[in-house]
Amino acid sequence: MDLRTDPPPAAQPEARTDPRIARTRRLLHDALLSLARERDLDTIAVADIADRATINRSTFYQHYPDKETLLADALDEQARLAGADLSALLPLDESDQPPALLVRYLEHLDENAALYRRALGETGSPLTTARLRRRMTTIVTTGLEGHGFSPGEEDLPVAIAAASITGSLIGVLTAWLEMTPRPSTERAASWVWQMLVPARQHDPFSAERTGTARCGSPCGT
Structure with missing residues (x-):
């Protein structure tokens, strides 16, 4: 055989x-x-x-x-060449300081501020904005799921929480690009990193949902 x-x-x-x-x-x-x-x-x-x-x-x-597709691809390639691929942020850590990759991404936006203001603005590129939103949503969702996000009494789905955080992040980036004078990339990165707290720390808002203060007991007791 x-x-x-x-x-x-x-x-x-x-x-x-x-x-x-x-x-x-x-x-x-x-x-x-x-x-x-x-x-x-x-x-x-x-x-x-x-x-x-x-x-x-x-x-x-x-x-x-x-x-539209050309612009989205061109910006993706520029970010990759700058070493600023947002997908590489995962997994998110619990450090108080924003990672170097996030700072590099903000530097990339800063160096191309006029271009990104147009791309993310009201008359800009829906596809570019959609791609950025999709990448950020993936990062936030993965972070929430990996750090024990709790829906709380409101029964808040992870997808809704991620959409809320992502929308705020894009709003912050767009507003930062419009500021004159524009704050430093390090400062902007710290804003973004702070907004990502729910996705990189173990359910930091669970105390607020249950009415428990940081001291460990219900507020007002």
Whole structure:
């Protein structure tokens, strides 16, 4: 009886992006980012981007369906190159000081403040805002679930708590970018880190939900 088994299939090498495709996408990223630093996003047409990138419109549509997707990808790539990928914040720790990665992300926003003001503003990019919201929601939700979040008497679902915190975080970042003079990135990072307390400490608000003060007894007793 032949007990031999077939060897497992060889691992397939990761697909590599064609250098020509990568070069064209870099040109498109750079073109849109430079234009977005100069004027509002709603005044930028695909033809403007193609012209700045020295390609034709048909080539643009071979790579991106619209300028919204291009902008979101370009900003993601800029953050990655700056070492400011928010997903790397997980797992959140309980330190009082914001992590270096969070400070780097705020530095990235600060260095591109005009661009992010336009992207996150009222006439900005819904897709860029949605991606940022999705990443922050993942971070907050994972933190809440990992640190024993309790729904309390209000039976507050984790998803609702995460949505509330995420909305506040985006509001803080947007307001900070609009401030003149703008406070330092370290100070802004400390604001963000403080707002993430529920997601990085073990249910810090449970005392408030149960009417128990920090002293360990019900308030007023």
